[in-house]
Amino acid sequence: MKLLFTLDANMVSPLAACLRSISISNRGANPTIYIAYCSMPDQTLDRLKSFCSELRLTCHFIPFDDTEIKKLRATMRQGHISEASLMRCFIARILPADVGKILYVDCDTLVLGPLAPLFASALGDNVAMALRTPMAHLEDMGVPEDRYFNTGVMLINLDGWRSAQIENRLLDVMRTQADRLEWWDQCALNIVLTDTTVEMDRRYNYIFSHTDVPDSFAFPVIVHYAGSRKPWTAPLRHPWGGLYFEMSSRTPWPPAEFTSPDLSVPLVRRYRRRLLKALGLRDEPTRT
Structure with missing residues (x-):
């Protein structure tokens, strides 16, 4: 089971809490965790590595050159999306070539239950699995309202991602459609992956809503x-x-x-x- 987090200096504390939750809820599962980072002080990075060792988690830290991300952010509303968020568009570049499947998880999450059932989910010919969060603002760009998905937790077929050249297609969308991307990389991912993403059970990307009622509640595996x-x-x-x-x-x-x-x-x-x-x-x- 392989997980990926993308990190900048602003999200160290939330990531540490998430890693702690994984060490408790997935004890014995021995997940391999990749942490791609940019703009990180050496002292903070060393302390985070030490903390992962204390938790007995297998963590690989991967530095990422954020030059291209900074160029992208220059075309955005300042502060709209973090560098860490944009890094998930480069997962094939970040991860080793022999990684064929990855569970991407945002840092602003807690893991409360076993992740193995989710990671074992069959994707078939699809590139990703994600939670549907219906929105209509991209319908004219080929994303039906009921197919829009949240990108905070994604199970990804990396072999399919690479063969379909998803990274190049995402960059093209972000460079040419900047004024249409309300949530930037999330919208770009929806445009590129809309026909090759299957639905994820809400328990694996539980986002609280005030419309929730006890009869429809299922204890979440991942709180986002x-x-x-x-x-x-x-x-x-x-x-x-x-x-x-x-x-x-x-x-x-x-x-x-x-x-x-x-x-x-x-x-x-x-x-x-x-x-x-x-x-x-x-x-x-x-x-x-």
């Missing part, structure tokens, strides 16, 4: 903190943030301990209450 609601930047805005808070506290980059001004209790307790309430298991927070 997609969008602007990041537990490390917006305390109390994500009901699953407590899981991140607790996992991150066991890394060299723990979060600050916040206290809720209205209840004067630790943030982690508030997080737990919000999660229970979101799942319909507790109507109101209990004062302590």
Whole structure:
């Protein structure tokens, strides 16, 4: 089982929490983890390598020349997409030639269950498996509303990716259609892979929605903190943030301990209450 993360200096703490979660939830599975990085201070990189050793995870660190990414970002809205996000378009260039299948996972995730069943999924002649998140803004570019997918977790047939020259096609789309790419590389991936991507079970890319109801809930294997609601930047805005808070506290980059001004209790307790309430298991927070 092989996993890929793409990393820049802004996502070290979330990645460390995710790696900690993998070491717990996939104990004994011995995944091979590739971490491609750019713009990383040597001291931070050394500490991350040491942390992976402490977790007894097999991690290969791959430096990536970000010259081409910087040229791409120059045509974008500044700060719109990180360098780490754009790196996933270059996975065939990043990974060894003998890697034929990879599970790409964003750094802003936690892994709560076994990944082996997902990695064993058959792709057939398709290049990728990803979660459908219907959006209509690319229909005139050949992406039907119900086929748009989120790229935060992707199972990828790298042999098929290489033979179809996906990287070259992605770069062409990003260079020629910049004004149409609302979510940049994600939109480009949708345009290029729309006819060769199969649907992923939501448990493997669980993005919380306020429309969730207890009857439709299945415990996620991968929680994805997609969008602007990041537990490390917006305390109390994500009901699953407590899981991140607790996992991150066991890394060299723990979060600050916040206290809720209205209840004067630790943030982690508030997080737990919000999660229970979101799942319909507790109507109101209990004062302590």
